[in-house]
Amino acid sequence: MPSNVLVGLQWGDEGKGKITDLLAKNSNYVIRYQGGNNSGHSIHINNRYFILHLIPSGVVYPSVKCIIGPGVVIDPKSLIQEIQDIESIGINTSQVFLAKRAHLTMPYHRLLDKYKEESLGNKSIGTTHRGIGPTYEDKIARMGIRVLDFLNQKIFYRKLKENIDYKNQIITKIYKRKPVSFKEIYEEYMEYAKELHPRVIDAVHEIHRAFHEEKKILFEGAQAMLLDINYGTYPYVTTSSTSTGGVCVGSGVPPTFLKNFIGIAKAYCTRVGYGPFPTEIKNKEMSHFIREKGKEYGATTKRPRRCGWLDLFSLKYSCMINGINYLIITKLDVLSQLETIKICVEYRIHGKVLPNFPANIELFEEKVEAIYMDFPGWKQNISQIYEYEELPKNCKKYINFIESYLNLNILLISVGSERSQNIIKDKSSFFKIFS
Template identity: 70%
Template sequence: MPSNVIVGLQWGDEGKGKITDFLSKNFDYVIRYQGGNNSGHSIHINKNRFILHLIPSGVIYSNVECIIGPGVVIDPKCLIEEIKNLESMGVNTSKIFIAKRAHLIMPYHKLLDIYKEEYLGKNFIGTTHCGIGPAYEDKISRTGIRILDLIDKKSFYKKLKYNVKFKNKIFQKIYNKPSISIDSIYDEYMNYSKILSDKFVNAVRKIHTAFSNNKKILFEGAQATLLDIDYGTYPYVTTSSSTTGGVCIGTGIPPNFINNSFGIAKSYCTRVGNGPFPTEINNKIISNIIRDSGNEYGSTTKRPRRCGWLDLVSLKYSCMINGINYLIITKLDVLNNLDSINVCIQYKFNKKTIDYFPCNIESYNNIECVWKKFPCWKQNITNIRDYDSLPNNCKNYINYIENYLKLKIILISVGSERNQNIIKNKSLFYKIFCS
């Protein structure tokens, strides 16, 4: 049962889409296990840019089957637009499948998302207004509407009627907003069902059949560990389980089906929206250099991302939570032109030095970072494909990360294009992915 998981170790935007795309050619299935269209994966191939929000990154390969798993919340309008966009670029979308157990994002979820953020004022979370959180809230409260409900018109109308009636009370009495109509939503979603119904599958059965047939499977998540609903910087987190533990929850497989967990981290850190960020760079000149060089603007919202130095304390925590076997470092090239690089190796908190990630978000108001400074390499590395050819300062930086985390880095991304990668441990890499 050769399966692997790719998980982000920071606050998202680590380049999971590019890495999943790069590795997908060695797999039969790529399966998305959580999140919604509030995240975006960018894939650059021969100057073409593919933006994926719901569809797994393996879709670019015609031989790879892509499953949107039961743990994902789906906006059908967004999904249809994404499929049409891929088809317009010559991508075969016939091997995209949608889990019947996946929950739907409804128009009232998006409105609730917007209204609640307005209501919170200065204490807003910083959501994408895509309705992800409210959809997961309905799922947990057992009032959600699933993909399979679209197949039964009477069942769908009954559940929709209850939800619209209940949400309208919230709109009117809490947010002082107008009510919404059930009929327009019903017609809209019945049309979506006609377009997508040939892709609806019993995903659990399909995935377990693939395992039985010894197919190679790659699991892909959205967001990242520090945004996990349980283990991230709560409440400034997403609303699903974005760690490797979410794979079992979001696809219906047991833990022993997973062979390896690969953690992806940028050579620096970014964060979107509110929430603690210990290593955030306050120097606008340096942060702007990183932001512009790394194109650190949201794929979904286009919001500029907050930029910071690499945080090895949080990275160690993320590796522990996910049971990471191997590391992948992305966007190393973004640091090319800096004079020096800082790395956080400890926190100072209440006059004590600590090397762990605190539970309480209030703790971060009093945290100071302990830095280790590295000289930069001041050299363009985007065309380098062999690790030994990297500048010494660059290799020293990579080796320090490995030694601190006690994990091997097997792949390094040095550019946004699919082929701009360095395989650091080639024998190990080919044994895992190509055997």
């Protein structure tokens, strides 16, 4: 049975957690394929918020098997705390499993992340200091420690000793800080290994077996397309492949396993931290209105998000890279009450229209100009509307223009944070995919 992939198409925070939770109900597996605990997925059910950082969003359903895949980097302390927090509110986590090939985030990774950012000053990327980048650096440098390593006491001892001897040279000689303690980290992580050992599986073979048994599989990413290490606004990106292509390398599956590529975009744009943002709203009053109404604060860091108008020029690029065949629009309700709503339809630089989304940061730094079309707003509260036909006329014009520009059908529209606050626009496709 072909699998479904769910990806964010902007700079993250598109509401992937809510949508994954919604779609997971009719799935047998939810697989997280990249990223670490630097991202957060918020789920809102019956006036209760759940924030997930590493655990896949299908965890609220006892019948769904949740796998943290080989492409994810795991901070075991964070994962154990997350499991405890989820269980404390009555959610069973017995179906949460961890890929043995996933790499471990260590205390020295977090320190190196912090020290590097501090040393860069105003040229820093704006990371969360969770050690995600340094963990992926070690993975690529073939120095990483995997989950399967810390389940073997002798192997973990040797690899940790080698890493700490090397990392302490950097910490003490380059950053002039105190060295980390091998003994403390070793003993700490041995306790984590005991606790996580029952959850460790050979995820690659498990996923392949599930596919051949025609199980319904939903692949869930973190962050979003414009933060992709290869195709995002480099260097202001994350350190993994957030695109649909990342599913294959992050889960160990061939492209033939995948069929439906579902992209999620907000009805406007946000961005956390530094980096290009051509449609950022400079009007402080308008930006504040959207931020407060949309509750645009980081699920992980609580940092206020920069707010901007919907950018269809970048969204078209994201859809192309990801091969998106269905689109989901979230937070449409946030735009209610506005007199005029803008949509970016092209970029210009020095008066010339750019043919494609820029690859180099220098073009953005030369002041890319976002060119807008204005749409009349709607004054109606749409958060309790469940049928597309009942939306205000101007609201439907806004949605129809998005579909026309992108040449894509919108599958579903989210009009509130609750699990039930959705409008299924393309019912035939939705129920064909998720029934």
